[in-house]
Amino acid sequence: MGHRCNSGTRPRARAPIEQLKLVTERYGGSKVPVAKAWHWRDEVQVFVLESGRDLLIEDRVPFTLHLGFDGWHAARDEIAELQPLGMWGVRLRHQELADYRDLDFTRHYASGWEGANHRVHLARVPVNHSLPHAG
Numbered sequence: 001m002g003h004r005c006n007s008g009t010r011p012r013a014r015a016p017i018e019q020l021k022l023v024t025e026r027y028g029g030s031k032v033p034v035a036k037a038w039h040w041r042d043e044v045q046v047f048v049l050e051s052g053r054d055l056l057i058e059d060r061v062p063f064t065l066h067l068g069f070d071g072w073h074a075a076r077d078e079i080a081e082l083q084p085l086g087m088w089g090v091r092l093r094h095q096e097l098a099d100y101r102d103l104d105f106t107r108h109y110a111s112g113w114e115g116a117n118h119r120v121h122l123a124r125v126p127v128n129h130s131l132p133h134a135g
Helices: 021-027
Strands: 037-040 054-059 064-069 073-079 088-092 102-109 118-122
Parallel strands (some): 037 054
């Protein structure tokens, strides 16, 4: 039978052991970091971009981004640049996107066009990303 020591005081509330001190110091424990740019990839497509966010369109291989706004108006091409971790991407700044409702784009690779057009709705207000409670 084990011996239990009871000093008559309640144990102090402590942070979970897996909570890193560096993370707590950086984010203060309650501050939620906000991404300055959202990343669009085939595996994680952005369908609605929150206002004030840049959009970084990425792929694992070099490409040229063919883009336009609100039905392919003001169409132009941007060459992807090598990003950290070996990704290739084109960053579209939120200031440039602010005057439009939709971004239309497709990509051209060394082997030819990707064969799909994509559209991202450019929201004018913050986007709610919370999942509904299923209970």
